[in-house]
Amino acid sequence: MIETVLAVLIITFLFLTLFKLSYMLTGKILLEHAAMRVARARTVGLNDFMCQKAARVAVIPVAGERLWPTDDEFDWNLELHRIPDYLYSENNARARGILDYEGWNRLGVNPGDGTDSRVRLGFSLFDDAFTFDLEGCAGVEANATLYMMDQGR
Numbered sequence: 001m002i003e004t005v006l007a008v009l010i011i012t013f014l015f016l017t018l019f020k021l022s023y024m025l026t027g028k029i030l031l032e033h034a035a036m037r038v039a040r041a042r043t044v045g046l047n048d049f050m051c052q053k054a055a056r057v058a059v060i061p062v063a064g065e066r067l068w069p070t071d072d073e074f075d076w077n078l079e080l081h082r083i084p085d086y087l088y089s090e091n092n093a094r095a096r097g098i099l100d101y102e103g104w105n106r107l108g109v110n111p112g113d114g115t116d117s118r119v120r121l122g123f124s125l126f127d128d129a130f131t132f133d134l135e136g137c138a139g140v141e142a143n144a145t146l147y148m149m150d151q152g153r
Helices: 002-043 048-058 076-088 092-098 102-106 144-148
Strands: 066-068 108-110 117-125 130-138
Touching: 002 048, 002 117, 002 130, 048 076, 048 108, 048 117, 066 092, 076 092, 102 117
Parallel strands: none
Antiparallel strands: 108 117, 117 130
């Protein structure tokens, strides 16, 4: 019986560890996607706030618990319809009044000039016992100045 208990504990620990590592791998993939979204937003001439909102929306699946709207006043089917309103918001206070997640406070966005954009998010393993900062990097050719310049008109 003792061997069975030890085996079950070890197998459960390994399973939970693999589960959390797969969650972190998903986070890494989404951070790469978010970095690409930030690089694209920057190269078409968007400001830092717009780049930050693009990164936040891209990492929603690994952003943790939703802080606003709360579960008791929110229809789960309407979350998808709040994303465009969130992206159109003019300032951070209005954006957080539309949609907010726990992990968005830990999200670091460095848009650069779009050729080297970075997005960083901290992941914890076993209730903050071990924390890892994962980073996604992406870059695209910066052509915004070719199209956004004043041509003397």
